[in-house]
């Protein structure tokens with residue numbers, strides 16, 4: 218196929234692709250995202266290809282390895298079209314049965330369908346699974362329908378229609394106005410209105426301008442950008458070209474961390490394909506608009522996700538933030554107007570242009586429009602990527618979609634906004650998720666990390682953990698960030714070790730305030746958030762650690778002891794056999810005793826003691842009772858005496 222010279226040619230090509238596809242013939246989509254590949258998706262794909270060929274079905278049945286549909290907890294995920302039958306945790310050995318039953322006989326293999334743990338009911342279609350039912354997937358939904366290496370799949374679903382519309386029917390100013398009207402706020406952190414950022418660049422005097430995709434995704438545990446980059450790279454590319462058109466840029470950059478090799482590969486391929494069809498390069502679709510794209514791999518430093526650090530790194534220098542006397546949309550990369558947006562922000566742009574700003578604003582809250590993808594992880598039954606309308610409550614996300622907290626534990630807090638976000642407590646579970654709502658609650662949207670914590674989580678330790686991460690990631694340019702965070706980390710570590718003292722909280726507050734006030738970039742300015750939010754909502758935990766040397770969550774190693782309850786111990790010996798420190802004394806029919814001097818507090822005995830006995834208990838702040846005297850340790854004897 219030659220270059221597409223006009224929007225009409227693109228449309229005919231799309232029709233040609235569709236005409237070659239029979240919507241009624243089976244298509245097996247197998248998630249080939251990182252999570253599913255780790256659970257064996259590659260073998261499943263190979264098994265489908267082999268089985269379909271062996272059964273002589275290659276002419277009528279197609280298979281594709283796709284992007285991540287989000288339900289990583291239950292991968293590998295397989296969806297069979299046109300019926301949309303969804304199978305979870307599929308292994309290569311299941312494939313012959315799926316082909317024989319579902320593809321040949323249109324029968325559902327019930328055992329591979331999602332089973333509701335509460336009701337035992339099976340859900341056949343993806344949309345019937347509770348994890349998906351309450352989501353509103355406008356950006357992520359195509360991942361499972363697309364082989365990200367095939368531009369035809371993207372085109373078949375309406376890909377590049379927005380670009381054709383913009384170049385064929387809209388002026389660059391009209392594209393900008395539509396984005397402004399949509400009120401889309403950046404999905405990567407601060408939530409700045411994209412349209413206003415674009416307008417600033419467009420109006421800047423300097424004629425050479427740039428548009429940039431921030432695909433650094435530095436937040437630990439977050440993988441929404443990765444899923445889009447790997448699964449649907451053309452959607453981001455199309456957004457970027459539209460951005461270039463609207464602001465008057467002819468050059469765009471993808472800044473991707475090199476730890477995402479599949480994303481890098483897929484973007485390169487997407488660029489090549491788009492160039493081949495004349496959707497990128499010179500005179501795009503015959504419109505006279507030229508645009509080229511360059512991919513840059515970052516080394517994976519968290520601070521390089523910060524806008525000015527990213528641009529400095531793109532310029533080939535050390536990725537350190539620089540002062541923003543003038544915003545980077547006016548003076549950015551090589552001091553030229555540069556629009557930097559997050560992957561998810563760019564992926565929303567073709568939808569806005571194609572369906573219109575009114576469609577986009579019909580979803581969300583007053584100040585946060587559209588949907589947002591979150592990576593839901595931690596102490597939650599269904600981990601994975603969820604895309605929900607802005608305004609959905611935390612409770613709905615955590616319980617209706619996430620399936621609640623496993624093992625009958627109690628919800629304690631949810632950390633949103635990445636490492637420099639904040640922890641939101643149980644009484645705010647009905648908070649609507651939106652940029653301003655989260656900020657008001659002492660946290661932030663960030664790029665969409667959502668870590669759920671249960672009753673066993675110590676909030677002081679959580680603050681210590683995130684401050685430790687940020688201390689390591691500080692570029693070291695400013696003292697309040699470099700030294701202040703280090704000092705905060707030292708004090709928090711002492712508190713979790715039972716070495717906290719009066720005045721520590723006040724000193725932490727002072728250091729936090731200085732970092733917020735005096736740091737150059739948002740890393741330092743927002744780094745105290747984990748401490749400030751945990752102090753705001755869980756102050757009593759700080760006080761218990763400092764005043765009573767007690768960890769109320771029974772989590773801080775130095776503040777807990779393990780003790781075997783003599784009334785519950787059956788002498789089964791499970792703990793003794795698995796204690797790595799040889800700290801448990803006992804024998805058959807003898808009450809077991811922990812030697813506190815030898816114990817390393819690894820917690821193995823607590824975990825392995827059979828739940829029906831639950832003899833090992835954790836103590837914090839209370840003295841460990843004296844061991845049972847030798848003469849009272851025999852279990853049979855004790856029963857006799859009691860009887």
Ligand SMILES: Cc1cc2nc3c(=O)[nH]c(=O)nc-3n(C[C@H](O)[C@H](O)[C@H](O)COP(=O)(O)O)c2cc1C
Pocket residue numbers: 402403404405406407408409411431432433434435436519520521522523524525557558559560562563664738739740
């Ligand atoms: C320390 C730090 C790390 C950041 N990392 C990222 C990142 O990985 N991805 C991202 O899109 N934005 C990140 N940001 C936010 C960017 O600076 C910038 O606001 C964003 O990319 C703009 O795009 P948006 O308006 O579409 O959100 C980070 C900010 C800071 C301060």
Ligand code: SF4
Pocket residue numbers: 520537538690691692693694695696698699736737738739740741742
């Ligand atoms: S605030 Fe921290 S990360 Fe940001 S420039 Fe200063 S030292 Fe570097």
Ligand code: SF4
Pocket residue numbers: 779792795796797798799800801811815816817818819820821822823
């Ligand atoms: S906590 Fe670990 S070291 Fe201590 S008694 Fe139990 S298993 Fe042994």
